[in-house]
Amino acid sequence: MSKSVTYEPTVGLEVHVQLKTQTKIWCGCPNRYGNPPNTDICPVCMGYPGALPVLNARAVELTVRAGLLLGCDISRYSKWDRKNYFYPDMPKNFQISQYDLPLCVGGGLEIEVGGEKKRVSLTRIHLEEDVAKNTHLSGRSVIDFNRAGTPLMEIVTEPDLSNADEAMAFLLGLKEILSYGEISDCNLEEGNIRCDINCSVRPVGAAELGTKAEIKNMNTFKGVHRALSYEIKRQTAEVLRGGEIVQETRRWDDGGGVTQSMRTKEYAHDYRYFPEPDLVPVRLAEESIEEIQSKLPEMPSSRRIRFVESYGLPEYDAGVLVAEKEISEFYESVARLNHNYKSISNWIMTELLRALSESGKSLSASSISPEALAGLIDLIDEKKINMAGAKEVFQTLFDEGGDPAAIVDAKGLSQVSDQGAIEAFVDQAIQENEKSANDVREGKDKALQFLMGQVMRLSRGKANPQVVLSLLREKLGN
């Protein structure tokens, strides 16, 4: 291959999403994460002799909801098929999935990267069951079947993505919809979203796709970005060298920063699909689809508009608050209790997001309640505490919870606004810092800041800064 040919990557994703249902897809076992191994199981999800599957209607409902939100055609008739292969994480050694007639067809998502908008088309969305979880210990492997039978929605994109940034934007956009749509908890640590990457390269302008390699089971978005960036480089370098891409499955080695060919014994991928004889096809009535449509949860774009209109917030604020569903809901809970809408927004955008980022916790794992934040803002508005003190109280609320007024008392953070008390500190500061006082009289602002600091120090941070400032100005004629 001549080096003067440039290559472009084409990327498609297969995203597996665990649905937010109460129970598993074929049985009544709880759909829960984190229980002791092999406790959320029954003959059905364990593949015991004689067990049969029964469809969880809610899993279908959530998949249809996803299809509607992503602009897919909802199939009025779809069916189940057996995908046959042997592996220890498969209780039946076949997976019940959908082969040729999936629940949703087509659809797409608009992404924006570097200021440019692009539409990523979907091929289809179908429903299937998740497999059990293998863990490899030294010398043996163990299997936890709690996850087996979790309803899994598979979203397949067309090879419309061109680079790692676009893949990331797609995944983030998808997560926003799934989260707002209450379709999945989208908790990556719990494995709610996993994705397979299909990547190939071709000469720019070529009609056909190049040979693709598949990187399976990515479970973080950053991992996807890193793996895809590497794989694109690898494939491009390979073809520029005159080599050929092998159609294969590769593993992302995050530590080493490379994808590796999986030279494990590959089963011939003949899944011998045939219609699942234990289940009837899914026939969706128009009324059912209409009902799901009518009950769609509020999506980010609508919520952003509503935040601007109802709370009078700037568009920027609305954008930040709505970016995470949990955060926007927290905002609204506080706003029900406290009508200082802009103040609430400021506190969330600065202090709350900072605390979440620093601690690595999720909002639900933190201890701060909407009532607490509302109360704290009231204390500031009533001038019972200054900003420095308020930030300290906030951190305590975040880490330990509690009532803001009680924390203020316990820590002795009540703001001193009493003119007389502050005047004493101001006089003391002026007396102890003659030079600075003179500088202020001469109009040097820096000296004013310094004296303010001294007063705050003397008052152990409790003096009301506005009162301090006005007293200093008054006494020093600034």
Place this chain on the structure above:
Amino acid sequence: MGDLQAKTLHELADLLATGDCCAEEITSDVLAAVDDRNEGLNAYIDLDAERALAEARAADDARAKGDARPFLGIPIAVKDVLNIKGQPCTCASAILKGYRAPYDATCIGNLRRAGFSFVGRLNMDEFAMGGSTENSVYGPAHNPRNVEYVTGGSSGGSAAAVAGGLAVAAIGSDTGGSIRQPASFCGCVGLKPTYGRVSRYGLVAFASSLDQVGPLTRDVQDAAILLEHLSGHDPMDSTSIDQRAPAFRAGDATDLRGMRLGMPKEYFVEGMDPDVAKSVRAAIDICAELGAEIVDVSLPHTEYSIAVYYIIATAEASSNLARFDGVRYGARVSGEDPIELYGKTRSAGFGNEVKRRIILGTYVLSSGYYDAYYLRAQKVRTLLRRDFEEAFGRCDAIVAPVSPSAAFKIGEKVDDPLQMYLGDVLTVPANLAGIPGISVPCGETSGGLPIGLQILGPDFGEEAILKVAHAYERSR
């Protein structure tokens, strides 16, 4: 008494009601008969005498305290293919050695609620694959009429136990004739319900779209009684249908006036045992004497039924039996990696016929062959079903032989699987079409081996076939 195990369910219910016997006595008689004669027949492969007697005593106590369920405490036996909580369930296979059912099959639960108890587990062809009960890890079952002959299969132990007086009644399963054919070979009644009438939850699956659980009994009335209790919609089985079983009573059928019985010419096959043909025709003549109008019908696609069956059934079985891998239950032979573990476990655990069918089923589903075999077979299946729909437009029930032959000698066909398969030609169509069928004894060969009359009905037409079967039975 000493002979209670030879009575029918309805006779025992009467005796229990009048206090002329108790459950413990019935159970003791069953156990004594098993003790005496099972070794020669190999019908039972598991029995827990202590548990059976304890359950019988508990039933008698309950009856004394006012529990008036008519069948309370009557022991019946079950083909080793149904999950009964706490009992082994091996499907006559080495691969399920050690497996104890953690749950009751729904149909078993239904029978339990009616008061029945389960005295022992019956021999069968491994995983219900066979027509002679020679494919069993426990060795073949023997025909009570002549122990050198097969019982038929796969519910051979069930038929032998009932016909041989070792059980009052038995539960079996029918995928391609596995209730009707052994009933015919051994000389008892065997009923395959309409597909969907009896829940399959808890029945170890052979072919999901063909399997049905059904009774093997001494008379038609007993079959109706068990059908009533077995049936019903089950939320745990997506293929089960909400259809109340007919409340069939003996008095409902004494003659067949007003009924049209179809005689399919394709079912009197060339090469059929002349004794069988003669016996079945004579039975049909009796039906005519009882007032039925006999009409000729044609089921033109019958000749394809074996091919269609052995493609669809083995395909579904190859998938259904994939779960037997030694990982979660049953026997395990260890390996260095999963593939080795699976290979060793399944090679050691499955018998030859099971392996044969798994390979056949895998082949017909495989890439490049699916369209030519599996898909095509499903299409022809539709044609087979349409044959019946057409025929039932002109008759209320179909009368025919069950099998081209009566029982054959043990060992005679084991080396010729295809010969064995061809024997199913008259029973598999009912499974493929989903319709109900019953076999009722109608004679014997010159060698003294039983012959059965098969009566087939339209979907949910059990009432019609029970009526014909009972009227005929009464006339003998």
